[in-house]
Amino acid sequence: MNPRYLPLLATIAIFILAYALCYSQYPNMLSTRVVGNLLTDNAYLGIAAIGMTFVILTGGIDLSIGSVIAFTGVFIAVLLANTSMHPLSVFALALLISTCFGALMGGIIHTLEMPPFIVTLAGMFLARGMAFVLSTESIPITHDFYDTLQDVFFRVPGKGRLTLIGIIMIVTVIVGVVLAHRTRFGSYVYALGGGLPAAKLMGVPVARTTVCVYALSGFMAGLSGIVFSMYTSAGYSLAAVGVELDAIAAVVIGGTLLTGGSGFMIGTLIGVLIMGLIQTYIIFDGTLSSWWTKIVIGGLLFTFILLQRGLVWVTSRARI
Amino acid sequence: MLLQGRNITKNFPGALALDAVDFNLLPGEVHALLGENGAGKSTLVKCLTGAYRRDSGAIFLDNQPINPRSTLEAQDLGIGTVYQEVNLLPNLTVAENLFLGRQPRRLGLVSTRRMNAGAREILSGYGLKIDVSRELSSYSIAIQQIIAIARAVDLSGKVLILDEPTASLDATEVQMLFSIIRRLRDDGLGIIFISHFLDQVFEICDALTVLRNGRLVGTSKLADTSRLKLVNMMLGRSLEEEIHKEKDRTASVDPVQLQFKNFGRSGHIKAFDLDIRKREIVGVAGLLGSGRTETAEILFGAIGHDSGEALAEGKPLRLTSPRAAVAQGFAFCPEDRKRDGIVADLSVRENIILALQGQRGWLRALSKSEQTAIADGYIASLDIRTPDCEKPVGQLSGGNQQKVILARWLATNPRFLILDEPTRGIDVGAHAEIIRFIEALCDEGMSLLVISSELEELVDYSQRVIVLRDRAHVAELTGDAITTTNIIRAIASDGHEDKVSA
C-alpha cells in the first residue's frame, strides 16, 4: 500500500468508526435528514477549508478567512439593504473583492519573503476592521431572491434535504479535487510544498503559484461568506470568528500535512464532517457540553500531527 | 567540440573563485571534473549552466556562443544538470516529477493515464520498471537519481552534468548508474562527471580536468593518467618540487593523554584506534568524503559512537554530546563555519565567550567587563581585524571569523583541540597566522587534531598523520615518513599496502 494514503485512510476510518459509535447509541443519526443537515450546517466551513487546503499544501497558512467571511456577509447585507443591485451582481462583486484581497496577500508574501502567518494576520485584522467600517450591527437580509435560494433543495429518500448551500459545498469539493489533482496548477501547488529550491530548479512558476493560491483561498472565503449569509440570512461583522482555526483543524484532521506538500481535498471534506459529527452527537446527547468538541478536536489534531511526524520519520528511515 | 568554456573567470567579494579556466567536452565522452572543496568545480558548473553570471570568458555549445541566464535556459539549450540531492520533489509521484510543467492534457485537464504511460516509456529506456504513480520518496536514492537523469536528458539532450551522483549509493547501485551513463555516452551525449571517488573516475571516465584554488591544473585523457599523478594534481605540488624541510621530527615523548579504542559508528566511520599525546599535533589527511569530518564529529560527540570507548589518562570518558565533550576539555572548530560555527548576528565578544558561558551554565554569567576583557585579549593576541568587539561576527571576513571561533575555544582552555579545515577559504595572510597559532598552542602543551586538504601544511606541523580512505583509517605516518608523497601514495593506494611507517 502506498504510505501517502495512510493519513487519508486514518481519517476515513475515524469517520466511519465515529459514525458507527453514534449510530449504536442513536440509530436516528443514520438518516438522510441528519446527513443532509450535516452538509448544510458545515457548508461554509467546508468551502473555506478547501481554500485553506490549497494554501496549506504549499506550506503556507491563511488566517484571514474568518474575517473575509464576515466582511463578505456584511458587504452583501449592506449593499442589498441600501442599493437596488441584484444579489447575483452583489455576489460577483464580493467574490472579486475577496479574490483580489487574497491575491494581494499572496503578492506581499512572495515579494517581501515574510512568513504567511504574519501577513495573513494583518489581512485578518484588515478584513475584520473593514467589516466594522461597513456596519457594526447585524444587518438582516430580506431579499426575495434569498428566499428563493433558501427554498432550493432536493428531497432525498427518508425526509432528507440536500439544500443549495450543501450542493455548493459538494461542487466546491469536486472543483477542488479536479484543480488539485488534474491540473498543472495543482501539481505546482504540491511542488511548492515539496520544497522551494527543488521547485524553482524544476521551473515551477513560484510567484504566480503563490499569488494564485492565496487568491483562490480568498475566493473560497468569499464564496463561504455568501453561503454563510444564506445560512444565517444576515450580515454581521462579528460573525465567523475563529473559522480559520476550525478550517485548519479540518484540514489537518483530513490528513493534510501542516508543513505542506501532502494531502487530499477529499480528506478535508471528511475532516469537516468529523467535526460536524462531533457537534451533532453532542446535540443528540443533550447532556454533554459543547466544550468537549474543542477537546476532542484538539486531541485529533495532536494524533494526526504525531501520525504525520511518525510517517515522515519512518519513510526517511526506510530509505536510508 | 560539444561544450566549450574559454577563459571563464568568476570573482566573489574577496576571492577569485575561477581564474581564466578553460574546459572542453567532446560528444560521447564522460569527462571527470575533479578538485577538493573550494577548488571551483561547482562554480565552474554554475557558470556553464547560467546559475552564476561569469565575470568574463565565453561558452560555446556546438561551436555556437551561448549565454544562458538561468539553469532553466541552459536546459532549453541542451545542458541538463543533476545535483546530489535537490533535483526533484519527493512528495510528487515519479510521473509528475518527470512531467512537471509539461503534463499531457486532454480537454484542459491533466491526463494522468497518458502521463503515467509516458513516464513508463521514458523509464523503460533506462531499464527501470517501477510503479510511476507512487511518490518519489518511496524509492531509493539510486532510483531517484536515475529518474533525475531521465528528466534532465529528456529536457535537454546534449550535455548532462552529474554533480556527485554516487555520493550516497552502494556498489551495486553505482554499477546500475554506470551502465546508464555508458549507454547515454554511446548515444552521443557529453557527460560531465563530478565525483571524489577516484575508483569511479577511473572506471567510467574518458577524460579529466582538475581544478585547484580556482585555477586549471590540467586536462588529460584518462588513459594517460596514473592514479598517483591524479592525486598529485588534486592535492600536491609535483613530486620533483617537493622540498623536505629539515624539521625536528622527534616524536612527542609526552605521555598519552587521550585514548580512543575501537571508536566508531556504522554508516559514518569505521571503528578506529587513536592515541593522542600531550603536546602533539596529529594530522588527518584524506580526500573529500573519506570520513575526515566524521572522525572529528565522532570524537567531539556531535555524532554518537556506537562502538568502542574513550579514555583520558586511563579513566573512561563520556562523550555523548558536544556538551559532554566540552566538559572533558575538548574543543572543535568545524569545517562549515557559517552553518556550524559562527552565530552571525551576535557580536565578536558574544561569539568568543559563547562556549565558556555554555560551560559555566546560564546562572554564572560573565559580566560585561569580563567578557570585553576576554574578547579584547583574543582580538589582540590572535590579531582579529575588527573595529571593536561589538561588531556582528557575520560581517567579518572568513579568516577573522575562523579566529573568532578559535578564540571561543581557547577561552575554555581546552586540552584537546580539533580543527576541521582551519585554513579553508582564508586569505594568505590569515592562513600563515593560523598555522603559527596551531604550532604555538602545541608548544604550550595542548593536543591537537588537524584535518586539512592542504598537504604541505599538514606535513609541516604534524608529528603524526592519519590517512583516511572510504570512511576508514587506512594508514598512520610518523617521523620522516611524513611527506606529501607518502600521504598521496597512501590515499591513492587501493587497499593493498596498509601500513606505511618509518
Added chain:
Amino acid sequence: MMNRLHPALRRILPQLITLVVVLGCNVLVFPDFFKIEMSNGRLYGSIIDILNRGAPVALLAIGMTLVIATKGIDLSVGAVMAICGAVAAAAVAGGSDVATAVVLALCAGIVCGLWNGFLVAVLNIQPIVATLILMVAGRGVAQLITEGVILTFTNEGLIFLGSGSLMALPMPFLIWLGFGVMTAIVVRKTALGLLIEAVGINLRASTLSGVRGNVLIVAVYAISGLCAATAGIIVAADIKGADANNAGLWLELDAILAVVIGGTSLLGGRFTLAGSLIGAMIIQSINTGILLSGFPPEFNLIIKAFIILVILIIQSPIVQSVLFAMRMPPDLSNDDAEPVEGGSARDRDASAQKEGMAP
C-alpha cells in the same frame, strides 16, 4: 547626537517615538488625556487606564518575546490564560486561600508551557503547529474546569490582584511592571538572554559550542506559560470570574504584534523586552484612543493591520539587504566563493539551502 544615547535606549528609540506620537494623537482628540486625578487613595486617568488595561498583553508579550527570540511562536497563550483563570477561580470557589489558588494557576501555566516545549524541542514539531494544538483544545479544557459557566468568585484577595491598588497604582500595572523588570534582570544579568539569542540565531552552532539548546527552548515555553498564567489570573480577578470562552481571546495575536512592534524579529535572535512592553503600551494606547474618540473599538483592527504591514516592509529580507548594502561596504567572507561540496548527508542539506540563495 544619537550616539550619545545609551545603546539599549537607542535600540528602542523608534518604539518610544511611536508611543509619543500615538499619545500625542490621543491628546488631539481628547484634550484631558494626560489628566490624572487622585480619589479614594488611587490614581485615575487615561494614562493610568492604559497602564492598567494593557497588563494582559504586556505580560503575554514578555513570554512571547523570549519564545520568538528562539525562532518559535506560542499561539496557545490566550487559551492558557483561560485555563489558568479557571484554575484560580475554581480553587478559591473550592475554599482555597489566595496563595494556593495563585500557585495552582501558575503551575497550570507552567505545565502548559512544558507541554508546548516538549512538542517543539523533543518531538521537533514546528512551533506554530505544536502550539496550535493547545490553542484549539485549551479553551475546552478551561470550560471543563469551569463546567461551562462563568465561574464567579468573591474572594477579596484574588479580586485585589485584578482591581486593587497599591501605592495609588493599579495592581495589574504593578504586576506586569514587576514581572517585566524581574525578567529583564534575570535574562540580562544571567547569561540566559545571550544563550537564548544564540540558540535563536544558530541552534546548530550553539549546540556544537556546548550550549543546551533544547533545554533552553523548553524553558522559554515554560516562561511563556507562566506569563500567560499571570495574565489569566489578572483577567479573571478583574471581572471577578473565569470566563473560559472569552478570557484572553485573540490576545496571542496582540502579544505577537507587541513583540514585533517592539523590534524583535519574527525570524528569531536579538530581542528586547523593553521594546515589547512599549509595543504592548502602543497597542493599548491605540485601543484607548479609539475608545475615547467615540469610534467602535473594533476600528483599531485596521490600524493594527497597517502597523503590521509597515513592520513587514521594514523587516523583510529584501528591504533589509538594501539597507545593509547602503550602510556598509562589502566586507564579506570569501566563504561565499563556493558552497561546500561534501560527501556526507549533512553537507547535502546545506547545499540545498544554499541553492536557493545563489547570488
